[in-house]
Amino acid sequence: MGTSSDLVIADGTIIDGTGRERFEADIRIAGGKIVEIGSKLSSAGAVIQAKGLIVAPGVIDIHGHSNATVYKNPSFESKIFQGITTEVWGNCGQSFAPILEGENRETVKNILSTSLGAEDLKMEWNTFQEYLNHLPRLGINVLPLIGHNILRTNIMGKSEEAATEREIEQMALLLEDCLKMGAYGMSTGLEYFPGTFATRRGLIELCKVLVRHDAFYSTHIRNEDRGLWEAIDEALQVSEESGCPVHISHLKLAGRNNWGESQRLMNYLTDAHDRGINVTWDVYPYAAWGGGFEDIFPNCENDRERLAGIAQDPELEQRIKREIAEELKLRGSSWDKITITHASNSKGVAGKNIEEIARECGEDVLDTFIRILIENDGVVKIVGHDMNQEDMKYLLKHPDTIIATDSRAIAFDSVAKNRYPHPRYCGSIPRVLRFAREGLFSFEEAIRKMTSLPADRMKLWNRGRIEEGKFADLMIFDPDEVTDRATYEDPVQPPAGIVHILVGGELVINDGVHTGKLVGRMLKQGR
């Protein structure tokens, strides 16, 4: 018999996250955990009627960036409404800590405010521990990573040199400090400034620190289109030589040259795994990527000074135009496939592709591109439609693929609507569930890829499954109705068919309505 503080989820169909076939049962929750799974459980407390609905573990989003938006959106609105109850944040080399006192402090802050769009955040902390103390109450659980770009900038500022032995040692010590304070691991963003200047040797040394602390390593690899295979080899070598398991973030086959290679890519990684390299990866369920102008602007990154120089230097401008045109061609992309999603200083461009904007302005496309870039100091967000649907679905379906969103939490408000984020921000999880209903894989398999698989990878032994003794992070949805409503044209849309969400046994979404509860936890390594 339960007590009045118990909660029972009655008559639901359980998909437990392990991949095993669904079954009908009641679930009793007490003290934030699942305490009993059985039939006809009575309750002296509240009952959630789940007849006809699927009860699954809450989604663990192994690739998130909500560290940038949590201050304005502590409820993680776009995440929790999709059924995400835990996020790994600090990915792609970018974390908001540490930001040490000293000559590089302002540079670190600048990188964070431009790349993560946290312009009005004061960042009044130094260490990782102080950063944790400055966080608001959280709407979902978080596993924090330390970004390599930030480690490096703390030690080396804007330097484009390879790190010296001494600098590598300083980064390693700084990383070790953060791990001791509970950081879950490290991420790299080797395609971005200044991660792009990291050497294999420097990465291996940092990974050795991670091995000593049994910590997680995720990498946004050096290139995802024409240098994809070399970039994957680099990730595998760093893992092999350091002994550190590697997780490849948002794995994709970008650029027409890579189309049709999904089977080869999966074989390549599983062969590496069979050779003893502990490699895992995540994929998001869309055939368009989202990023910044720097993604198609090979040698300029986020460097405002060089950008400002373009306006005064026609020769530099010509050279950069040539490079960009060449880059686009090599990727097998074109200007009508590049859509601007955010450029705060250029009116009326969000949601349009660059060819469209150029036509409207009666300009050459390259002139349009450079003008928007200068107007916005290089901070322009774009979506690029240069992947292949079939490849994306093949990767998604592979049994070892973890499914993630690669997104930051946003609110369903007009500010977000005017920024045209990638639809994966609001639609990833319900989209995967829709793919399951349409037959890409079973619901059981789809849910496994988003719950127990990432939980095991993160060594999160008490979440990601419906089992007695596990935390009651749960998603309850209607298998006939669940679907994504976010589109490229109208991306800020909550999903349909996701009914109730519980975080640690607390009802956070009740019948599609947020209860206002902020009951997520900062999950620290080793505690």
Ligand SMILES: [Zn+2]
């Ligand atoms: Zn990334």
